[in-house]
Amino acid sequence: MPLTKGQLTTFADAHLGESVCEVSPRYLAGPGDARHVTHALATAGWTPRSDPLAPTVALDLRERSLDLAHDPQSLTAAWRLRSQPHATTPGWFTEFGALVPAEIISSVIDALIKPPPSRWHDPFAVLARAGWRSQPAAAGPAAGSRTAQSPDGLCRVHQSDLDRWAPGSFWQIETTAPEDDSVIWRAWASGSTPTHLVSAFSAALCDPAPLHRLKFARLGHRSVEQQPSALTAEQFVEAHTARIASLRTIVRAQQRPDRALPPLPLANRGAVASAKARR
Template identity: 45%
Template sequence: MALSERQLAAYADKHAGRIPFDTSPRHLAGPGDARHVTHGLAAAGWSAVSDPLSAEIVLHSPDLRHRLQFDPQSTTSAWWRLRAEPTDTEPGWYAEFGELVPAEVLAGFTDALVVPPPQQPDPWHPVTAAGWHRDSDGTARSPDSMCHIELRPLSEFRDLPSWHVETREPGHGEFHGPRIWHAYFDEHTPAHLVESFLTALADRSPLQRGMYDRTGHYSAVQKPSALRPQQVVDAHTTRIDSLRARARSTRRQQTKPATAPAPANLGPAQPTARR
């Protein structure tokens, strides 16, 4: 499913007439526009396989290995689910995200599915670099202590841990308040994808929201943005164009035929001996 000009125009129509407000911190900014996620994947060649008249959206990657489901009518706390099927060389994995996960943060995760992974990722680095407090027991928390990250073993009998991210209302002492949103990455989720999510989450730059957009919590700070509405639209279009170009480049590299090795240099040919 190629992303159409009509779909981009619909996004532009919605945002061009809205005054953007810089909203921070990111974990309290609210869900935003889900098209940050779906437009990026569609531009990278993902196909919609769900009923177009349904509120549910299901997208498949070009190789059919990855499946993203967005279900705003879900009876569980997970509105977004992403599954990867196992291959001959890699295990399958699963990740899920709650209703109020900012779409731009989730897009950091899904965009990383489009580009080749970096070398030796460290998911903790973007968090500590942004000034989050990291504890010695495999946990970290945001400066306002409302967002928590935990690398948690599945059980005492299994070594591979899974990632748990939660944003909660302030509690009292050791007791946390009600959960606002969560993200979960199972033990086989590639580290570079977790790092991309945490990089987008811990980014200090604000997210843009409309005047009456839903935020994750009343303590989110909002102020009129220096960006004009058209600049918000242009930034979305630029990102989509970049993802489309990188996806095409990656596919060309994957389908490029292997070059046969040059024959070894055996030196000058020797004359045939006479009988």
């Protein structure tokens, strides 16, 4: 079911006339508006499957065996995005805690909607360019793992194994409180998750730009920096509408007979070879 003009109007009505703040670091900005995620999926043709009177949201794209569930009452896995396995490709999943900002999750959604990139991007290279520090690899069975930490030490990205073919390989991202290192939120991705999706999440995570929140919105932690934004609520709504319009253009281009969407690449070196072979 495509996104309707009425749904965009409802989004606008919830923001117009409100004061907008800039919040940083962005990974502690709080959940934000879930419609950053759901509006993009509806634009890409995903179908709602949930009870409209229930607090949960479920959408799927059956022709690609993809589904998303959002349960705002779950603290550990408020968002679950999954791809079912096929004969030649493994399934994969990602999960995000309740306080993961919707804008960061939506970076994964946008990467899922757009055609996969032709080049393989290492998420750790993305983080390193943003000044995140690599931590020494653990000894013993975890010797192949990698970890990167934000400059303020509050956010970490960890991959369990350098060999992406190895059973049990996974990604874990977590943010912690500055006062006691307690976990604020976690996110996970299976090792078979397409690497460009993990890279998109990493890029959104380490972006130094603040996120925008309404003045009394729920935040991720009391230590975040807030200041009035030069962005008006009207401009905030316009930016959301422009993003949706851009995604709609991409989806329509993919629906042309000569621009069929290629299958998602695997999260391994074989995916690069497959992508090159298709070009």
